[in-house]
Amino acid sequence: MWLKKIVLVAVAYPALAAAAPEWPHPADIVKAEPVGLAPAGHPEPDITRYLMVRGASDFELAPDGKKVAYLSDVTGEPQVWTVPAEGGWPEQLSYGLGVDWIASSPRAGSLLYGADTGGDERVSMNLISLDGRSERLVVPKSPAFRAMGAFSPDGTQLAYSSTERNGTDFDIYVADVARGQSRRVVEGKAGFFVRAWLPSTPLLVVSETRGETGNDLHLLDSRTAVLRTIFKPKRAAVYENIAPVPDGSGFYLSTDEGSDFSRVAYYDLARRRLTTVAAPPHDIDAVVLSPDGRYLAWTTIETGFNKLHLRDLQSGRDLPVPDFPAGTLSLRFPHAAPILGMLVNSPRTGRQVYTLDLATNRLALAVPSDDAGLDMAKMVVPEPVSFKARDGTTLTGLLYMPDKPLGGDKPPVFLALHGGPSSFAVPSYQADKQYYVARGIAVLDLNYRGSTGQGRKFAELNDRELKLNEAGDLADAVAWLRSTGRVDGDRVAVGGGSYGGYLTNLVLGTYPDMFVAGVSSVGVSDWVKALEGASPELKASDRIEFGDISDPKVRAFFAKLSPINNAAKIKTPLMVLHGANDPRDPVTESDHFVEAIRGAGGTVTYLRFPDEGHGISKLSNRVHAYRRIAAFLEQQFTRPE
Numbered sequence: 001m002w003l004k005k006i007v008l009v010a011v012a013y014p015a016l017a018a019a020a021p022e023w024p025h026p027a028d029i030v031k032a033e034p035v036g037l038a039p040a041g042h043p044e045p046d047i048t049r050y051l052m053v054r055g056a057s058d059f060e061l062a063p064d065g066k067k068v069a070y071l072s073d074v075t076g077e078p079q080v081w082t083v084p085a086e087g088g089w090p091e092q093l094s095y096g097l098g099v100d101w102i103a104s105s106p107r108a109g110s111l112l113y114g115a116d117t118g119g120d121e122r123v124s125m126n127l128i129s130l131d132g133r134s135e136r137l138v139v140p141k142s143p144a145f146r147a148m149g150a151f152s153p154d155g156t157q158l159a160y161s162s163t164e165r166n167g168t169d170f171d172i173y174v175a176d177v178a179r180g181q182s183r184r185v186v187e188g189k190a191g192f193f194v195r196a197w198l199p200s201t202p203l204l205v206v207s208e209t210r211g212e213t214g215n216d217l218h219l220l221d222s223r224t225a226v227l228r229t230i231f232k233p234k235r236a237a238v239y240e241n242i243a244p245v246p247d248g249s250g251f252y253l254s255t256d257e258g259s260d261f262s263r264v265a266y267y268d269l270a271r272r273r274l275t276t277v278a279a280p281p282h283d284i285d286a287v288v289l290s291p292d293g294r295y296l297a298w299t300t301i302e303t304g305f306n307k308l309h310l311r312d313l314q315s316g317r318d319l320p321v322p323d324f325p326a327g328t329l330s331l332r333f334p335h336a337a338p339i340l341g342m343l344v345n346s347p348r349t350g351r352q353v354y355t356l357d358l359a360t361n362r363l364a365l366a367v368p369s370d371d372a373g374l375d376m377a378k379m380v381v382p383e384p385v386s387f388k389a390r391d392g393t394t395l396t397g398l399l400y401m402p403d404k405p406l407g408g409d410k411p412p413v414f415l416a417l418h419g420g421p422s423s424f425a426v427p428s429y430q431a432d433k434q435y436y437v438a439r440g441i442a443v444l445d446l447n448y449r450g451s452t453g454q455g456r457k458f459a460e461l462n463d464r465e466l467k468l469n470e471a472g473d474l475a476d477a478v479a480w481l482r483s484t485g486r487v488d489g490d491r492v493a494v495g496g497g498s499y500g501g502y503l504t505n506l507v508l509g510t511y512p513d514m515f516v517a518g519v520s521s522v523g524v525s526d527w528v529k530a531l532e533g534a535s536p537e538l539k540a541s542d543r544i545e546f547g548d549i550s551d552p553k554v555r556a557f558f559a560k561l562s563p564i565n566n567a568a569k570i571k572t573p574l575m576v577l578h579g580a581n582d583p584r585d586p587v588t589e590s591d592h593f594v595e596a597i598r599g600a601g602g603t604v605t606y607l608r609f610p611d612e613g614h615g616i617s618k619l620s621n622r623v624h625a626y627r628r629i630a631a632f633l634e635q636q637f638t639r640p641e
Contacts, residue, residue: 021588023591060111065355125160203219260456295310308322395473397446414442425445516637519575523590580611582614
């Protein structure tokens with residue numbers, strides 16, 4: 001399965017996938033206008049200010065923990081900024097193409113970032129100094145898909161995954177950071193991804209994809225290319241959040257091996273033994289270890305909300321943690337200091353980065369959010385809800401209720417469906433949901449079966465043929481909403497992106513009279529075409545979630561399940577959004593779906609973005625999209641029967 005010797009990356013690359021065909025209906029192609037802004041305090045809420053509530057979308061810490069690098073789209077596209085860890089004046093580092101991700105180098109004074117073109121997800125990797133005055137290419141852009149892995153402990157090498165070899169399988173590469181030359185270490189099959197580089201060793205911890213919610217774990221010697229399997233259980237399990245100890249003798253992680261909920265554990269390499277550290281009755285979201293090995297931090301997922309846990313491994317005692325507003329937490333430790341970085345995201349604060357010096361217990365706000373002239377105290381914190389599906393399965397969600405209902409005594413409802421399906425409803429600041437609520441629309445962010453964050457059993461409830469039960473969950477959610485008496489159950493719209501877009505397409509054909517409107521973004525309409533044309537990373541995870549599409553039985557099942565079959569039944573007014581550069585669900589999925597509905601006499605508003613991919617990233621496009629969505633929903637919610 002792997003090469004016996006290391007080879008250089010080939011210069012020639014497989015041809016880039018064909019560009020999306022021209023769309024013959026110019027009225028559907030979005031031409032976003034310059035962003036306008038209503039005055040602060042204007043009684044009519046406008047999406048622009050909600051989108052301009054700015055903060056850090058991702059962050060890293062310099063090795064000594066004294067500086068925070070973060071991503072912000074304050075310029076209109078995501079770029080890299082830096083600020084002192086205890087707060088101060090921010091400085092912009094990157095310019096030009098929007099930045100997809102950042103990774104801190106163990107070497108002081110530099111940072112790696114990845115940038116694609118127009119949402120095509122083919123990134124170049126660039127090293128930039130933290131003063132912004134020096135920048136160079138480490139891994140050039142190519143037609144291949146790539147995934148960031150890890151720096152070597154001394155920062156001279158970079159391990160990553162790429163489909164360079166055949167356009168399909170992710171192999172493991174190691175780049176010489178100074179010279180910008182890469183070598184292929186091992187050939188992977190489907191999805192091989194580097195999760196950590198063990199200190200004081202040439203060993204990489206490699207994850208091999210085994211479905212949407214499962215993976216096997218290997219150790220790869222970056223010098224000899226020898227690959228040794230650590231975890232490959234008969235029943236797939238999750239091994240995530242690899243946090244190596246300083247001497248490289250083992251690592252902390254989260255895993256659900258042998259249990260329903262994931263737990264914090266430690267793996268000893270020499271003894272090949274996995275020991276449980278903490279097993280709460282909730283899934284684990286993140287695990288990080290301080291570079292001196294003393295402090296272990298992790299977060300649990302509790303009805304979507306994150307709770308922070310901090311332990312001093314030297315004393316064995318759990319430490320008090322800061323009292324943050326209810327929401328979500330992302331954690332980072334720098335390479336060489338016991339300073340915990342935390343990205344706090346709550347509906348009433350937006351995205352803020354804090355640093356906690358564990359040696360002095362000093363907490364500092366490094367990156368505050370910008371409220372864009374809005375009163376953040378008026379943002380709605382959702383309430384966790386639960387109810388039974390028709391088969392007795394407990395479904396959960398987050399319910400946002402407005403103060404002033406739109407068009408009646410009780411508000412209409414937007415049933416929001418997350419993507420994934422390996423994802424879940426989270427109570428972070430989300431501009432679109434707060435915007436809808438401000439306009440009098442209730443929002444139920446639903447965890448349909450197959451959502452993660454609630455244990456393995458629930459996540460497996462929509463695997464393969466079990467997907468037949470998903471549409472029923474949406475109908476049961478509508479029935480529950482009606483039973484509460486808190487909302488107008490006759491005015492319910494449904495919408496979502498990616499997998500949530502697929503479910504929207506599906507349910508509108510399955511229950512043609514249930515919803516007054518639908519909003520589908522980058523959603524699948526034909527599973528056979530989508531699974532055959534998916535990006536390599538998705539294909540690597542699809543075999544367990546969906547099965548092998550080359551198997552005639554699997555192919556027949558998903559052909560029958562595809563929403564395109566029921567397009568003629570869709571009479572509910574529908575809005576469809578898609579980026580022409582989408583490498584995950586090709587824009588042709590929506591093209592064919594729109595044509596089929598229109599051909600059968602249905603009504604579709606199509607927003608086809610020529611400069612976007614799997615989602616909408618540019619500010620002008622986001623403003624255009626959400627204004628159109630809000631107007632569309634309000635029109636359907638207030639139309640006479």
